[in-house]
Amino acid sequence: MAIECDDYRQVFISDAALMDLRAPAEFAKGAFPTAISLPLMTDAERAKVGTCYKQQGQQAAINLGHKLVSGEIKAERLRRWCEFAKNHPQGYLYCWRGGLRSQITQSWMQEAGVSYPRIKGGYKALRQFLLNELELQVARQNIILLAGRTGSGKTLLLQELGNAVDLESLARHRGSSFGAGLMPQPTQISFENQLAISLLKLGEKATQTTIMEDECGHIGSLMLPLSLREKMAQAPVIILDSSLDERVECIFDEYIQQRFAASLVHYVDDAFAQFSVYLQGSLFRIRRRLGGEAYQQLNTLMQQALVQQANTGDANLHRAWITRLLRDYYDPMYDYQLSKRPRRILFRGNALQLKAWLAA
Structure with a gap:
């Protein structure tokens, strides 16, 4: 039967x-x-x-x-x-x-x-079933958003929490110009399915508070569901504070060391060329927002770092353009967005302080 x-x-x-x-x-x-x-x-x-x-x-x-x-x-x-x-x-x-x-x-x-x-x-x-469950869980759960400057380590913190949904991991995109992964993003439908399942599992654990990164309406090419966007717009915020030096190291590890190591596996013989295309293309996409002079200066620093890395294997020069990009572009943009959209801030501190506050 x-x-x-x-x-x-x-x-x-x-x-x-x-x-x-x-x-x-x-x-x-x-x-x-x-x-x-x-x-x-x-x-x-x-x-x-x-x-x-x-x-x-x-x-x-x-x-x-x-x-x-x-x-x-x-x-x-x-x-x-x-x-x-x-x-x-x-x-x-x-x-x-x-x-x-x-x-x-x-x-x-x-x-x-x-x-x-x-x-x-x-x-x-x-x-x-998943579409219905998505709406139910979004309405039911208390959402707190994790905010912080670019490179502050929000993803690392989310992955340590048992009541978090890592939207960027589900979307296979870090959300910034440099955020595209080696693998393509899922389709909108597949992304929604994965998101609904993640929320469903948290609901089954009777989790009343869900932590998500403070995202805009889209991650790469994918849109967050309307009900979630509306809930996030009203949600309170906790802010992860990290120093500029800490954030430079985080970006260096993620977008230089980890990305190049993954490129070696994914592209094999063509790895460095593809890695260079990724970095230069990511910077080129924000050239208008940077302004012509700033873009040229950053591009020059990036080229120098790539040349040194190609010749000696030393990638340390990448920290120079990463520092300037964070300080002169991403930080002002973050400050502007935070002032433009006032949020109820529940707590702010470093990663250890935030984890202690959440645990309490």
Whole structure:
């Protein structure tokens, strides 16, 4: 007998493995963090079946689907589904609405001796559950925003807290011109799914206060949900204070040392060239806001640092342009934004003081 699951909350709380049977193009638009794309049909096959359905009806489309996914093609896909089920015995499968694609896959797996549950209502039901949960959790939870100057170590502090949501990590972007990661950002739908799951898990722990970084309405190319933006606009703030020297070291470690190490793994032979393109492109994007003269001066310092790093492996010269960028660009911008949007400040101090205040 076919097994269905409609306990969507438990699916996400348990981080259950999910077999996504939708076509690759559907998966690319948005997915869940623990989902793996193992489609019943390719995009081309799905398009043919869709055309057949419109022209000749459902049964003709089903017949065509069985014809397209048959023989060795069917055997290979069935092998991958059964292997997934073996590796993830507590998982589930689903298609778009829990209809024919998931039912056919589940039936074929049962014929092969593998009983695997499917999600009732499919992806659409899971997605709707998360959208509802997102609104519920945003309304229910008391949000406190963590603010501070660029490089003050807000992300490091958030990662040490048990009641925080690291929006930038979910968005795979640090929020600044230099914030783009080596991996592309998730789609808007995938980001919303991940955010909703994070809030859901905090809600399950009966967390009444959630700490988030003080973000504007977007992170890179992704928008924060409207309800969250409105809640954050009214939320009180705690401020992380760090000295300029501490912030220079934080940025140096993150955007120079860590980024270059990651580039070596990601690009291998072309690592330094790609690392240079990242730094120069990030600075170029804010040239208008810097002003022509300031941009040229910073660019010169950056070029000198890159030349020395390329010739000797010594990256220390990067601290010169980082110091000027923080002091002359990011700090004034932070002060302006803070004055433009007065906030209720609950506490301010260094990382140790903030953690002690939060714990109390």
